[in-house]
Amino acid sequence: MKAVRVNEYGGPEVMKIEDIAQPAPASDEVLVEVYASGVNPVDWVIRSGANESLRSFLTLPMTLGWDAAGVVVEAGSEVTYLKPGDQVYGVPNFPGDGSYAEYCVGKATQFAIKPRSLDFTQAAGVPLAALTAWTGIFAHGDLQPGQRILIQGASGGVGSFAVQFAKSKGAYVIGMASADNVNYVKQLGADEVIDYKTQQFESVLRDIDVVLEASPTRNNRERVKAVAVLKEGGTFVSVNTDFPFNDELMEAGKAKKVKVALAANQPQQEWLKEIAELIDAGKVQVLINKVFPLEQVADAHRASETWHVKGRLVLNIKKISITA
Ligand SMILES: NC(=O)c1ccc[n+]([C@@H]2O[C@H](COP(=O)([O-])OP(=O)(O)OC[C@H]3O[C@@H](n4cnc5c(N)ncnc54)[C@H](OP(=O)(O)O)[C@@H]3O)[C@@H](O)[C@H]2O)c1
Structure with missing residues (x-):
């Protein structure tokens, strides 16, 4: 599968698209085909090497991105709420390999059914x-x-x-x-x-x-x-x-x-469900500022690094954004 990999810490140029093995879900995880990934400040903080204490939890090479929307392709044996085919949004395991990739894994409890009223691109801008x-x-x-x-x-x-x-x-x-x-x-x-x-x-x-x-x-x-x-x-x-x-x-x-x-974000499924309800009820809107193809991930990081983006930045990974 294609993934944006970081082999060394540094500027946006250290991110490379590579072919790597598809991850396999553990018994409490889901494997998600990623349609789109949100871009967040933590992505470029980690790309740059983060601070000493966070760096001690990181392993290179790694895949960035902790904001995914996509479709479940496999659910671990202990997973009950989600199943293959479910259209989900959520947060891959942090700080493990993330969502700038065609597939990612994450604890099933960190994913929920995405808001029905959002396409995958919009939904990817929500979780983190x-x-x-x-x-x-x-x-x-x-x-x-x-x-x-x-x-x-x-x-x-x-x-x-x-x-x-x-x-x-x-x-x-x-x-x-x-x-x-x-x-x-x-x-x-x-x-x-x-x-x-x-x-x-x-x-x-x-x-x-x-x-x-x-x-x-x-x-x-x-x-x-x-x-x-x-x-x-x-x-x-x-x-x-x-x-x-x-x-x-x-x-x-x-x-x-x-x-x-x-407050470190807590990726709780119950909250993702409540957030999806608020969005589908029209009480919460999601403004997408710009969608980048995976190949332009460096530009997405440069935009985020300004700290003045109105709305969310998203990487389109599957290329086709399908509404539920
Ligand atoms: N704890 C966690 O788990 C967690 C998770 C995600 C993010 N964060 C942190 O949360 C913060 C916000 O992240 P974000 O994703 O929302 O970033 P963001 O989308 O880039 O938004 C940053 C906002 O801060 C405002 N801003 C920029 N410079 C400012 C300044 N000097 N004084 C006051 N406001 C300023 C900007 O508003 P204007 O453009 O209107 O000036 C901008 O809308 C970051 O510090 C990030 O590291 C923490």
């Missing part, structure tokens, strides 16, 4: 970013109807799902984005949008229940400002797990009596 948003605002933030949430990076992949999930839960949503994306974030359902380049959010907000840091900012001083806008008992959640909290942030959290949490 959506699961990260879900983990952040619900598993860690415990967001409740009527609560006020501030979403930083609201126009991004994770942030745009977070805005829509929070609205569907009945929360009051304040998004942060740059000026060009203010209207986009409002269209997603945000009640207010702050242009982070011209407005200081900490001067205009207070008594927030949950702050979700889904921007690429890796700065504990900025996090302390976010903690300051929370109400007592509130929660600050960052999805930037590679950038730990420092003492200043921990002290600020303690003084304000708020919870602080780092």
Whole structure:
């Protein structure tokens, strides 16, 4: 099968399309024929060698991509919910070989039937970013109807799902984005949008229940400002797990009596099912910014590396995108 392989860490040019053996599923895994793969920042972070702690879990050569939509071709003996022929979306095992390939394997519990209203290309843009948003605002933030949430990076992949999930839960949503994306974030359902380049959010907000840091900012001083806008008992959640909290942030959290949490996405089948329902009910939209053929994977990475893509980037692997 064809796969985008990384034999050495480096720039986009280190990715090569190679012919490798098709993987075989373990008893609790599914083998998926990949029709399309989402492209996420973690892909180029790993391609570049990541940080020391993540690198220790990586093995070269490897196939990138942890966002798949396709068709199950084989299910391991212990798999009950999925079967060959099912049209699925989900997350291959991280950080093992991923979805920039004609076939991938992953724990069956990390896949679910894809939203019926999306084609494979659209569906491939959903799992990783959506699961990260879900983990952040619900598993860690415990967001409740009527609560006020501030979403930083609201126009991004994770942030745009977070805005829509929070609205569907009945929360009051304040998004942060740059000026060009203010209207986009409002269209997603945000009640207010702050242009982070011209407005200081900490001067205009207070008594927030949950702050979700889904921007690429890796700065504990900025996090302390976010903690300051929370109400007592509130929660600050960052999805930037590679950038730990420092003492200043921990002290600020303690003084304000708020919870602080780092949220690594949890690839749970139940959540993928709920997300598919929201999408099929028209409550959550998926904006695809650009679809690249596999041969142009380097361009897809260059686009993602700008940190300013509105909507999702997708690699089309099967070439034909079929609606269910
Ligand atoms: N924990 C996990 O499992 C997990 C999973 C996925 C992603 N992540 C992390 O989540 C973050 C967002 O990822 P993503 O896939 O949503 O990325 P993305 O699609 O590239 O979106 C990034 C967003 O951040 C905004 N932004 C860029 N520079 C900014 C700055 N200096 N200050 C404030 N906002 C800025 C951009 O908004 P404008 O264009 O409007 O400026 C953009 O919409 C990344 O840090 C990523 O590493 C974590």
